[in-house]
Amino acid sequence: MSTILLVMSGTLTGAVGPGISVLYATYGELIIERAGRINLGTEGSMLMGACFGFIITVETGSASAGVLAGMVAGAGLSLVLAYLVIYRDTNQLATGFALTLFGAGITAYAGRDYVDRTIGGLNPIAIPFLSKIPEVGQALFQQDILAYIAYALGPVLWVGLHYTRIGLSLRAVGESIDVAFAAGRNPQVIQIAAIAFGGALAGLGGAQLSLGLTHTWSEGMTVGRGFVAVGLVIFGMWSPLRAMVGAFLFGGAIGLQLQLQTVGAPVSPFILDMLPYLIILFVMAIWSQAAARAMPEGLKGVLRATS
Amino acid sequence: MEYGRTLDRAQSIAIDLTAPPMVRSILAIIFAFTVFGIFLAIIGRDPFDAYFKMYEGTLGSKVGISEVGVRMIPFMLTGLAASIPARVGLINVGGEGQLYIGAWAATGVALYFGFGNIWIMLPAMAIAGFIGGALWAGIAILLRNLRNVNEVISTLLSNYVAILFVNVFVFGAWKNPTGFGYPYTSDFATEAILPAIAGTRLHLGLILPAVAVVATFLFLSRTRWGANMRAVGGNPDAARRRGIPVLRYLVIAMLVGGGLAGLAGMSEVAGIQHHLRPGISNSLGFMGFLASWMAGHNPVTLIGTSFLIAVIVVGGDVLQFSGGLPSAAMLILIGLVLFSILGFRKLERKAE
Numbered sequence: 001m002s003t004i005l006l007v008m009s010g011t012l013t014g015a016v017g018p019g020i021s022v023l024y025a026t027y028g029e030l031i032i033e034r035a036g037r038i039n040l041g042t043e044g045s046m047l048m049g050a051c052f053g054f055i056i057t058v059e060t061g062s063a064s065a066g067v068l069a070g071m072v073a074g075a076g077l078s079l080v081l082a083y084l085v086i087y088r089d090t091n092q093l094a095t096g097f098a099l100t101l102f103g104a105g106i107t108a109y110a111g112r113d114y115v116d117r118t119i120g121g122l123n124p125i126a127i128p129f130l131s132k133i134p135e136v137g138q139a140l141f142q143q144d145i146l147a148y149i150a151y152a153l154g155p156v157l158w159v160g161l162h163y164t165r166i167g168l169s170l171r172a173v174g175e176s177i178d179v180a181f182a183a184g185r186n187p188q189v190i191q192i193a194a195i196a197f198g199g200a201l202a203g204l205g206g207a208q209l210s211l212g213l214t215h216t217w218s219e220g221m222t223v224g225r226g227f228v229a230v231g232l233v234i235f236g237m238w239s240p241l242r243a244m245v246g247a248f249l250f251g252g253a254i255g256l257q258l259q260l261q262t263v264g265a266p267v268s269p270f271i272l273d274m275l276p277y278l279i280i281l282f283v284m285a286i287w288s289q290a291a292a293r294a295m296p297e298g299l300k301g302v303l304r305a306t307s
Numbered sequence: 308m309e310y311g312r313t314l315d316r317a318q319s320i321a322i323d324l325t326a327p328p329m330v331r332s333i334l335a336i337i338f339a340f341t342v343f344g345i346f347l348a349i350i351g352r353d354p355f356d357a358y359f360k361m362y363e364g365t366l367g368s369k370v371g372i373s374e375v376g377v378r379m380i381p382f383m384l385t386g387l388a389a390s391i392p393a394r395v396g397l398i399n400v401g402g403e404g405q406l407y408i409g410a411w412a413a414t415g416v417a418l419y420f421g422f423g424n425i426w427i428m429l430p431a432m433a434i435a436g437f438i439g440g441a442l443w444a445g446i447a448i449l450l451r452n453l454r455n456v457n458e459v460i461s462t463l464l465s466n467y468v469a470i471l472f473v474n475v476f477v478f479g480a481w482k483n484p485t486g487f488g489y490p491y492t493s494d495f496a497t498e499a500i501l502p503a504i505a506g507t508r509l510h511l512g513l514i515l516p517a518v519a520v521v522a523t524f525l526f527l528s529r530t531r532w533g534a535n536m537r538a539v540g541g542n543p544d545a546a547r548r549r550g551i552p553v554l555r556y557l558v559i560a561m562l563v564g565g566g567l568a569g570l571a572g573m574s575e576v577a578g579i580q581h582h583l584r585p586g587i588s589n590s591l592g593f594m595g596f597l598a599s600w601m602a603g604h605n606p607v608t609l610i611g612t613s614f615l616i617a618v619i620v621v622g623g624d625v626l627q628f629s630g631g632l633p634s635a636a637m638l639i640l641i642g643l644v645l646f647s648i649l650g651f652r653k654l655e656r657k658a659e
Contacts, residue, residue: 289455
C-alpha cells in the first residue's frame, strides 16, 4: 500500500519536469495549426533547440544565450517549412516529416563533439512559501525559470488568441485564407509569422529539455516529443489551456514510468518506456471524436476526418 | 480566390515551365547536391573529393553496387508501405515500426520453428513478417475508423512503441544465453538465412520488392480495384455514392502497406543481420516514406528514388569511414533532395 502511495506522489512530483518541453512544443504547434498549417517538423525544431541551446550554453557559459539560440534554431528550421508549403505549395505532412529528419541530420553533425558532456544549464528556483505547500508545492514551484514562463504562457496565449487583433487575424486565416484576405489581412505573412513563432517555441522546448531536464545532449534525444505535441494539440482541441493538461499528462506518464522503475516493478523497463506513447494514444482514442469538431477549417483538408 | 490567383502569378514568374518532369527532377537533384556541396565546403570538406569518394564507394565498384542493392530492398518495401495507403488518401508514417514488428515476427519463426527445410522456413518467416507488419498497421486503421484518431499521429507514435517492443524481447526472453551479455538473439540456422550472391551482401530478399513493385504497378494501373483506390483517395464521399466499399479499401490498403514494411523487416533479419538486435532499422522505414513522396507514390518511380536514397546512404557510410562526417549527416542531403523535388515538381502542376 505504501508503495502505491509512494509511486503516486512520485508521479505527481515527476510530472511537471518532463512535461515542460512538450508543453512549449504543443503551444508552438497550436499557434501554427490555429493559422491553418500543420508542422510535423516540430520534432526537428525541438532537436535543433536542444542541440544548439546546449552548444551555445557550453561555449558561452550562459544558459540565457543558449535558450535564445535554441529558439532561433527552432524558428530557422521551421522557416524552411514556411517557404515550401506557402510559396511552393508542397505537401505539409511530407515536408514537415522530411524537415524532422533534416533537423536530425544537422544536429547529429553539429552536436557530435558535445555528446557525453554535462552542464549546469538551468537550475530549479524554489518559489518561497509556494514551494512549501504539501505534495504539490515542490512539484510545481521548484522548477527552472522556463517552467514558470510555461505556466504563464498558457493563459497568455489563450487571451492573445481570443482578445487581441493579432490573435483574431491568426484565427481568421486558419478558418479561411480567402475570407481573411478579403478582409484585408495578409495570410502569407501571418502564416509565416505563426510558423516561425511556433518553431521558436518548439526550439525553446528543446532547449528546456537539454538545459533544464537532462543537462546533456545526445543524438535524437527528443524521441518523438515533437510528434507527441502534434497529438496533444488535437487532444487539447486547439486550446492552450487544455494543451497544458495534455502536456502534464505526458509528463505524468514519464514520471510514473520512472517511479515504477525506482520501486523495482517486475516489468521490463522497455514496457515502462512505452507508457508515455501508449497513454497519449489512449487519450486520443477517447477524445479525438470530440476534438474533430473543434478543428480549424483550414486544417480539414490536411487532417481529413474518418470516412 | 483572388488570393489564390496572386499566388499563382507569383509562382509562375520564377520558373521555366516547359521542361518535362524527368528533366526537372534531375535539375532538382543537382540543385540539392550543389547546396550540400556548399555545406561541405563551409565545414571544411572538399565537396568534389567527397562526391568522388561517394561515387567510388557506391557505383564505382562491384561491392559498392551490391551495397546499394542491399539498401534498396527495405527502401522499396517501406516505400510501398507509404505509397499504397496514399492511393486511398491514408498517410502511413509507421513503416519504421511495422518493419520492426515484421522483423520480430520473422525472428520468432526462425527461433522457435525448426522446419529443417529452407523452402518452408523462408516463406514461413516472410508470411509471419507480413502478418506482423500488417497487424501493427491495423492498429492505426482501427483507431482511425473506430475512434477518429488521425493515422499520421498514431503511426508516428507507434514507431517508438515498436522499437521498445523489440527491445523487450532481445534484452529479455530472446537474448542469446551464450552472447556475452549482448542484446542479440541467437544466430539463425542456415535454413532461416536468405542466400547471398558470393562475395557480396546482396541477398535473395531482392525478389520481395521486385515482385511487390511489379504487382503493385499492375494492380493499380490495370485492375478495376486499382482505379477504385484512386477514386477513394480522390473523393471518398463520391466514391461511396458510386457504391465503392470505401472502408474496405482503406483497411486493406493499410494492412497491405504494413505487411510490405513487415517483409522489409524479415528481409533485414534473414538477409543481413541473421539475428535480431536493437535498432536493426535505423530509419530505413522513414527513408522509404521519403522515397515514396519523392516518387509521387508511383511504384515504378519508387525504384528510382529508392536507388537515389540508397546511393546517398551507402555513400554516407563511405564518408563516415573515410573520416569526418557522421552518417546521420546524410539525412541533410536526403532532406534537401526531397525539398527540391517537392518544390520543383509543384511548379509543373501549376502550369497545367
